[in-house]
Amino acid sequence: xxxxxxxxxxxxxxxxxxxxxxxxxxxxxxxxxxxxxxxxxxxxxxxxxxxxxxxxxxxxxxxxxxxxxxxxxxxxxxxxxxxxxxxxxxxxxxxxxxxxxxxxxxxxxxxxxxxxxxxxxxxxxxxxxxxxxxxxxxxxxxxxxxxxxxxxxxxxxxxxxxxxxxxxxxxxxxxxxxxxxxxxxxxxxxxxxxxxxxxxxxxxxxxxxxxxx
Amino acid sequence: xxxxxxxxxxxxxxxxxxxxxxxxxxxxxxxxxxxxxxxxxxxxxxxxxxxxxxxxxxxxxxxxxxxxxxxxxxxxxxxxxxxxxxxxxxxxxxxxxxxxxxxxxxxxxxxxxxxxxxxxxxxxxxxxxxxxxxxxxxxxxxxxxxxxxxxxxxxxxxxxxxxxxxxxxxxxxxxxxxxxxxxxxxxxxxxxxxxxxxxxxxxxxxxxxxxxxxxxxxxxxxxxxxxxxxxxxxxxxxxxxxxxxxxxxxxxxxxxxxxxxxxxxxxxxxxxxxxxxxxxxxxxxxxxxxxxxxxxxxxxxxxxxxxxxxxxxxxxxxxxxxxxxxxxxxxxxxxxxxxxxxxxxxxxxxxxxxxxxxxxxxxxxxxxxxxxxxxxxxxxxxxxxxxxxxxxxxxxxxxxxxxxxxxxxxxxxxxxxxxxxxxxxxxxxxxxxxxxxxxxxxxxxxxxxxxxxxxxxxxxxxxxxxxxxxxxxxxxxxxxxxxxxxxxxxxxxxxxxxxxxxxxxxxxxxxxxxxxxxxxxxxxxxxxxxxxxxxxxxxxxxxxxxxxxxxxxxxxxxxxxxxxxxxxxxxxxxxxxxxxxxxxxxxxxxxxxxxxxxxxxxxxxxxxxxxxxxxxxxxxxxxxxxxxxxxxxxxxxxxxxxxxxxxxxxxxxxxxxxxxxxxxxx
Numbered sequence: 001x002x003x004x005x006x007x008x009x010x011x012x013x014x015x016x017x018x019x020x021x022x023x024x025x026x027x028x029x030x031x032x033x034x035x036x037x038x039x040x041x042x043x044x045x046x047x048x049x050x051x052x053x054x055x056x057x058x059x060x061x062x063x064x065x066x067x068x069x070x071x072x073x074x075x076x077x078x079x080x081x082x083x084x085x086x087x088x089x090x091x092x093x094x095x096x097x098x099x100x101x102x103x104x105x106x107x108x109x110x111x112x113x114x115x116x117x118x119x120x121x122x123x124x125x126x127x128x129x130x131x132x133x134x135x136x137x138x139x140x141x142x143x144x145x146x147x148x149x150x151x152x153x154x155x156x157x158x159x160x161x162x163x164x165x166x167x168x169x170x171x172x173x174x175x176x177x178x179x180x181x182x183x184x185x186x187x188x189x190x191x192x193x194x195x196x197x198x199x200x201x202x203x204x205x206x207x208x209x210x211x212x213x
Numbered sequence: 214x215x216x217x218x219x220x221x222x223x224x225x226x227x228x229x230x231x232x233x234x235x236x237x238x239x240x241x242x243x244x245x246x247x248x249x250x251x252x253x254x255x256x257x258x259x260x261x262x263x264x265x266x267x268x269x270x271x272x273x274x275x276x277x278x279x280x281x282x283x284x285x286x287x288x289x290x291x292x293x294x295x296x297x298x299x300x301x302x303x304x305x306x307x308x309x310x311x312x313x314x315x316x317x318x319x320x321x322x323x324x325x326x327x328x329x330x331x332x333x334x335x336x337x338x339x340x341x342x343x344x345x346x347x348x349x350x351x352x353x354x355x356x357x358x359x360x361x362x363x364x365x366x367x368x369x370x371x372x373x374x375x376x377x378x379x380x381x382x383x384x385x386x387x388x389x390x391x392x393x394x395x396x397x398x399x400x401x402x403x404x405x406x407x408x409x410x411x412x413x414x415x416x417x418x419x420x421x422x423x424x425x426x427x428x429x430x431x432x433x434x435x436x437x438x439x440x441x442x443x444x445x446x447x448x449x450x451x452x453x454x455x456x457x458x459x460x461x462x463x464x465x466x467x468x469x470x471x472x473x474x475x476x477x478x479x480x481x482x483x484x485x486x487x488x489x490x491x492x493x494x495x496x497x498x499x500x501x502x503x504x505x506x507x508x509x510x511x512x513x514x515x516x517x518x519x520x521x522x523x524x525x526x527x528x529x530x531x532x533x534x535x536x537x538x539x540x541x542x543x544x545x546x547x548x549x550x551x552x553x554x555x556x557x558x559x560x561x562x563x564x565x566x567x568x569x570x571x572x573x574x575x576x577x578x579x580x581x582x583x584x585x586x587x588x589x590x591x592x593x594x595x596x597x598x599x600x601x602x603x604x605x606x607x608x609x610x611x612x613x614x615x616x617x618x619x620x621x622x623x624x625x626x627x628x629x630x631x632x633x634x635x636x637x638x639x640x641x642x643x644x645x646x647x648x649x650x651x652x653x654x655x656x657x658x659x660x661x662x663x664x665x666x667x668x669x670x671x672x673x674x675x676x677x678x679x680x681x682x683x684x685x686x687x688x689x690x691x692x693x694x695x696x697x698x699x700x701x702x703x704x705x706x707x708x709x710x711x712x713x714x715x716x717x718x719x720x721x722x723x724x725x726x727x728x729x730x731x732x733x734x735x736x737x738x739x740x741x742x743x744x745x746x747x748x749x750x751x752x753x754x755x756x757x758x759x760x761x762x763x764x765x766x767x768x769x770x771x772x773x774x775x776x777x778x779x780x781x782x783x784x785x786x787x788x789x790x791x792x793x794x795x796x797x798x799x800x801x802x803x804x805x806x807x808x809x810x811x812x813x814x815x816x817x818x819x820x821x822x823x824x825x826x827x828x829x830x831x832x833x834x835x836x837x838x839x840x841x842x843x844x845x846x847x848x849x850x851x852x853x854x855x856x857x858x859x860x861x862x863x864x865x866x867x868x869x870x871x872x873x874x875x876x877x878x879x
Contacts (some may be wrong), residue, residue, distance in 0.1 A: 025430040025767060032349050036422040043414060043452045050460035050490060054475060061481025063474075139472035142481030149467060149475075167841060174845075184844070 030183055037187040041194045044157075048198050051153055052205060055146040059210065063141035068210030071136060073127070077207045080123050081199065084158075087116035088196045095189045101177045110169050113192070117162045124155050147206065154202055157195050164188055216824035217397065222375045227310065233287075234373035263803040265351035266761055267336050270358050272655055274333025275648065277358075281325040281365055286721060288318035290714055293679070297711040299697035300704045311696040312379035313398065317368065319382025320402060323498070324409055325365045327636065330644040331505040332361075332416050335444045338651055339420060341752035341759060342438045344429030344768040344775070347801060349422035352843070355807030357415035363811045364409025367818050371401040375822070378402040381694065383495065384465065386476035386487050391469045399469065400822040403462045408814050410459050417451030420444055429751070431770035435529070438750040438774075439515075439522055442529050443508030446536035447501050453540070454497035461490040485550055492543040500539040502636070504532060506643025507574055510596045513646050514578045516746050517593040518585030521774050524577045531570035531577075538567045548619045557616040564614035568607060575600060590746070591665035595646035598673045602638030606631060609684070627687025630680045637676055645672075645724075653745045657757045658738040664727030672720030678713030682706035742868045749777040756865035762798045762853060765862040795859040799850045806843045813839060 027035070059068065094109030128148065131137065138148035168188050171181050224230055248254055261269055291314055295304045306314065340348055348354050371377040378398040380389045389399045424445040428437070437445075465487070467473040474480040476487045515522040522528060544552065544560040578600060587593065609631040613619045622628055645668075653659045686706040691698070731738055744753040754776045755764055772778050817832030819825075 021433070022431050023428055023433045023436075023770075026345055026428065027426040032422060032426045035426050036349055036418055039418045039421050039452055043418065043456045046453055047456035047460045050457050053490070054460075054464060054486060057483055057486050058475070058481060061474075061483070063480040138467075139474065140480070142474040142477075142483065145467070145473035145475055145480075145482075149464065149473070163837070167844060171844065175847075180849075 029179075030186070033183045034186055034190070037190055041190060044194070045198065048150075048153065048201070051146070051150040052201065055150045055206065058142040058146040061142035063143075065141040065144060066136055068143070068147075068206070069212065071131060072207050072211050074207070074211065076123055076127060077203065080120050081203055083116045083120045083123075084196055084199050087113045087120070088193055090116065091189055091192045095185065098172070098177060098182060098185045103172070106172060107169065110165060114162060114165050114169075117158055117165070121155060121158055121162070124151065128152070151202060151206065154195065154198055157198075161188075161192055161195060164191070214825075216820070216826070218374075218823040218825065222397075222823075223373060224376070229291075229306075229310070230372045237369070237372075259803065262808050263355075263805045265347075265355050265801050265804055265807075267340050267348045267351065267354060268655060268759065270354050271333045271335075271337030274329040274336060274358055274361070277362055277365060278326050278328075278330035278333060278644075281321055281329070283721075284369065285318055285321040285326055286718070288314045288321070290718065292318065293707075293711045293714040296695065296698075296707045299695075300701075300707070301697075301699050303697055306696070308696045309376075309379060312694075313377045315694055316378045316381055316384075316398075316402070317371075320378075320406070321365075321368060322636075323382065323502075324406060325361070325368065327502045327640050327644070328409075328413060329361055329365075331447070331502060331640070332357075332413070332420075334509065334644065334647045334651065335420055335440075335447070335505055336416070337655055338647075338752055339423060339441055339444050340427070341654070341755065341763055342441050342750050343424065343427060343432060344751045344754075344764060344770065345423075345427045346763045346798070348419050349427055350419050351801040352804045352806055352849075353415050354419050355804065356810050357412040357419065357807075359807040359811030360412030360415070360814055361409045363814045363818065364405040364412070366815060367401060367405035367408070367822070370819070371398070375401065383491050385491075386465065386468070386484050387478050389465060390477055392477075397822050399465075403466050403469075404818045404822055407459060407462055407466075408818050410455055410462070413451060414455045414459070417448040417455065420448040421452055424448070429764075429767040429770060432775070433770075435526065436770055436773050436775065438508075439511035439525070439528055439532075440505070440508035440750075442532050443504040443511070446532045447504040449536060450497045450501045450504070450539065454494045454501065457490060457494040458498075461487065461494065464490075485547075488547050488550065489543070492546045493540070495546065496543040497539045499632075499636070500535055502640045503643070504535065506599075506640050506647075507532070509643045509647040509650070510578060510599060511574075512750065513592045513596045513650050514581050515774075516650075516748050517588045517590060517596075518582045519588075519747070520581055520585040521749070521777075522577065523580035523583075524573075525773060527573055528577050531573040534570040535567060538563065538570070542567060545614055545619070548616045549623050554616075561614050561616045561619075565611055568611050568614075571607060575604065590649075591660070591662055591669060592646045592650035592746075594666060594669045595642045595649065598669060599638055599642040599646070602642065602673075602676065603635060606634030606638050609634060622687060624693055625687040626683045626691045626693055629693045630683035630687060633680050633683075637680075645669075650746070651752070653738075653740040654743075654752055654757050654759070656735075657740055658731065658735040659740055659745055660731045661727050661734065661738070664723055664730055668720050668723035668727055670720075671716055671723055675713050675715070675717030675720050679710050679717055680713070682709040682713070686710075742872045743865060744776075744869070744872070749774040751775050754779065756861075756868075760858075760861045762800055762858065765795060765798075765858050766793065795855040795862065797855050798853045798858055800853060802849055802851050804843070804846075804849075806839060809839045810836065 026032075090109045090112040094106050094113060097103075097105035097109055131144075136144055138145045165188065168181075168185055171184070175181050248257060261273065264270065291306065292311070295306045295311060298304045299306075304311075336348065336354065340346070368377070375397040378384055378389065378394065378401065380394060380399060380402070384399055384402055387393055389402075424437070424441055464473070464475040468475050468477055468482070474482040476482050476484050478484070511522055511528060542560055542564045544550075544556065545564045548557050548561070578596070589597075609627070613622050613628065613631060649660055649665055683706070686703050689700070689702050689706075691700070691703045740757045743756040743759075745757070746753070751768055751770070752759075754768055768775065768779075813832045813835035817829055817836070820828030820832060
C-alpha cells in the first residue's frame with residue numbers, strides 16, 4: 001500500500017525498551033498446520049487428564065468388587081507397552097521415509113505400525129471382554145467405571161489412529177508425497193507419539209500403582 | 214426401529230411449546246419457500262453455507278446468536294411473568310415445564326447466544342486486525358460453526374419432540390442421573406453440548422493458531438490491538454477448558470447410557486466430582502465470554518476518545534493474569550460443599566485477587582477517556598453503560614467471594630442478579646457494542662444512530678429495573694428457580710422486575726427496528742472509505758465490506774495503533790500516487806464439508822438421544838466418509854489474478870486518498 005511507504009521508525013519502540021525484532025509476517029503452512037495440531041493435542045491431553053483425575057478419585061471406590069491388584073495382568077500390559085513403544089519407533093521410521101519420499105520404507109513402516117497397533121487393541125479388547133465375562137464390567141463399581149473409561153478412551157484414540165493410518169497409506173498410494181499429504185503425515189505422527197505419552201501415564205498410574213494396592 | 218421415539222414424545226397436551234414450535238416451523242418453512250421461489254438457494258449455498266471466508270462465518274455465528282437470543286429471551290419473559298403471578302398460586306406454568314424453561318434459558322444464553330456472538334465477532338475481526346487474509350484453518354472454521362448450529366438445532370428440537378432437561382443449565386447429578394431424570398431431556402442437553410462443544414474447541418484451536426502464527430509483517434505481540442490479545446486469552450481458555458466439559462459430559466452420558474458409576478449414589482460414585490469438574494470448565498467459561506468483551510470495549514473506548522489505549526501493556530498483563538487466575542477459583546461456586554475453612558479461604562482469596570486485574574482494566578478505560586475528545590456514538594454508549602454496570606456486578610461478585618457471605622447468599626436470587634449483572638452488563642453489552650462498531654465493516658453501511666441510542670437506553674434502564682429488585686429479593690431470602698412462593702415480601706420486587714423485563718424487551722425491539730431501518734436507508738448510511746469511525750487498527754485499513762482477500766498487500770506495521778500511524782504518516786507527507794505492483798492472490802476454495810459434517814452430527818445426535826442405534830452407525834459412517842472425501846480433494850485453493858485484485862483495490866484507494874487529502878487541506 002502506498003500509504004505504508006517507508007519513513008523513520010519512530011513508532012517502532014514507543015516504550016524505549018531497546019531492541020525490537022520485527023515480526024517477519026505470517027508463518028508457512030507447514031508451521032501453521034503443525035502448530036494448530038499441537039494445540040489440539042494439548043486439548044486432548046487436558047481431556048485425558050480429567051479421566052486420570054476421575055480415576056485417582058474413584059480408584060479406591062471398589063464397592064466390595066475387585067481391586068486393581070486382583071484384575072491387572074502384568075504380562076499383558078508389558079506386551080501392550082512394548083507394542084506401543086515399538087510402534088512409535090516404526091512410525092518415526094515411516095515419517096523419515098516420507099520426508100525422503102521413499103515409498104517402500106514408508107509402506108513398511110506404516111504397515112508395521114498398524115500391526116503393532118492392532119495387536120495392542122486386540123490384547124486390550126480381550127482384557128476388557130475377560131473382565132466383563134467375570135462380572136467385573138464398568139457398572140460393577142466406580143473404580144471399574146473410571147478404569148474402563150480411562151483405558152477405553154486411550155483405546156478409542158488408538159482405533160481412530162489406526163483408521164487414520166490406513167487413510168494416510170491410501171493417500172500416499174493415490175496422491176504420492178504431496179505437500180498437503182506430508183503435512184497430514186506429520187500430524188499423524190504427532191498424534192501417534194502423543195498416544196504413546198498418554199499410555200506411559202496410563203501404564204504408570206493405572207497398572208503400576210494399581211498393582212501395588 | 215425408532216428406539217424410544219413414538220407419538221407420546223410430541224407434547225399434544227401442552228399448548229405453549231406446541232404453538233411456539235408451530236410458529237417457528239411456519240416461519241422457517243416460509244423463509245425456505247421464499248428462498249427457493251426467489252431463486253436465492255444457489256446464492257445462499259455458494260456464498261454463505263459453503264463459505265470458508267472468516268467474515269461470512271463470523272456473520273453467520275452472530276446471526277445464529279441473535280436468533281437464539283430471541284429464543285432465550287422468550288424463556289426469560291415467561292419466567293419473569295411466572296414469578297410475578299405465582300404468589301400463593303401455581304401461576305400459568307406447571308413445575309415440570311417451568312423447570313425446562315429455566316434450564317433451556319441458561320443453556321441457550323451461554324452456549325448458543327453468548328458463545329457464538331463473541332466467537333462470531335472474533336472470527337470477523339481478528340484476521341482483519343492482524344492484517345492477514347484468513348484464519349489458520351478456514352474449512353475447519355466452517356465445521357466449527359455448523360457444529361454449533363447443530364447443537365442449537367437439537368436444543369430447539371426438544372421443544373416439540375420430547376422434552377428438555379429439568380436440571381438447571383449445568384445438569385448436576387444425581388438429579389441428572391438416570392434414576393431421577395429417566396426422560397430424554399438430559400440427553401438432549403448433553404448431546405447438543407457435546408456436539409457444539411467440539412465446534413467451540415475447533416474455533417478455539419483455530420483462533421489461537423491464527424493469533425500466534427498468522428500476523429502481518431511487523432505485527433509484534435506488543436503491537437497487536439487489544440481485541441487480539443483478549444481473543445488469544447479467551448481462546449487459550451477454550452482450548453484448556455472445553456475438553457474438561459467434554460470429558461465431564463462424557464462421564465455423565467456413560468452413567469446414563471451404560472450404567473457406569475461416576476456420579477451415581479451407588480457403587481462408589483462421587484457426585485461432588487461432577488461439581489469440581491464442571492466448574493473447572495465453568496469458571497474459565499465466564500472469562501472466555503467476558504475477555505473478548507473487554508477487548509471490544511478497549512477498541513471502542515480508544516477509538517471514540519481519539520486516543521491510544523491508556524496503559525496498553527498493563528492491559529495486556531491484566532488480560533493474561535485473568536487468563537491464568539481464572540483456572541484457580543472454580544471452587545467458589547460451591548463453598549457450601551463443605552471443603553473446610555482452609556480450602557474455602559484459599560479460593561475466596563483467589564476469587565478476590567482476580568478482581569484486581571479487572572479493576573486495572575476499568576481504570577485503563579477511564580484514563581483512556583480522560584482528556585480525550587469523546588464521541589458518544591452508540592458503541593461508546595454501550596461501553597460507558599458497561600463500565601457502570603459491570604462495577605456493580607463486580608462488587609457483588611467480590612461480596613459472594615467471601616465464604617461466610619456466600620453461605621447466606623448461595624443459590625439465592627442475589628446470585629441470579631449477580632451473574633446477570635456481569636453477563637448482561639459485561640458480555641451482552643460488549644457484544645452489542647461490537648455489533649454496532651463493526652457492523653459497517655461487515656456490511657458496508659452504518660447502523661441508524663437514533664434507533665441505536667434508543668435501544669441502548671431502554672436496555673440499560675430495563676436491565677436495572679429488572680435485576681436490582683432480584684438483589685433485594687435475594688437479600689430477603691428468596692432462592693432461585695422457584696416455580697411459586699408464599700412470601701408476601703418478595704412479591705413487589707417480582708412485579709417491579711417484570712416491568713423491567715418489559716422495558717428491556719422494548720430495547721430489543723428497538724434493535725430489530727434499527728436493523729430494518731438501517732437496511733432500508735443503507736445508501737444514506739454507506740461507508741465508502743472503510744473507516745467510518747476514524748479507527749486505529751488495521752480492520753479499518755481495508756474497504757467495507759472487505760474484499761474476499763481482505764488486503765491486496767499484507768500491511769507493514771510499525772507500532773501500536775497501526776492504521777492510525779498510517780493515516781498520520783500519509784497526512785504528513787505528500788502522497789505518492791504511483792501504482793503499487795499487484796500480485797496474484799491464492800484463497801481457499803469453498804467447501805460443503807462443514808455443512809455435511811453438521812448434517813451427520815445432527816442425525817447422530819438425534820439418534821443417540823432417542824437410542825436409535827442403526828441411525829447412530831449410519832451417522833458415524835457418514836462422518837468418516839466426509840472426512841475421507843475432504844482429505845481426498847486435489848485443489849483446495851483458487852487464484853485471484855493480479856488484475857482483478859488491482860481493480861478492486863484501486864476503487865477503495867481512491868476513496869481513501871480523497872479523504873486524506875481533504876483532512877490535509879483542513
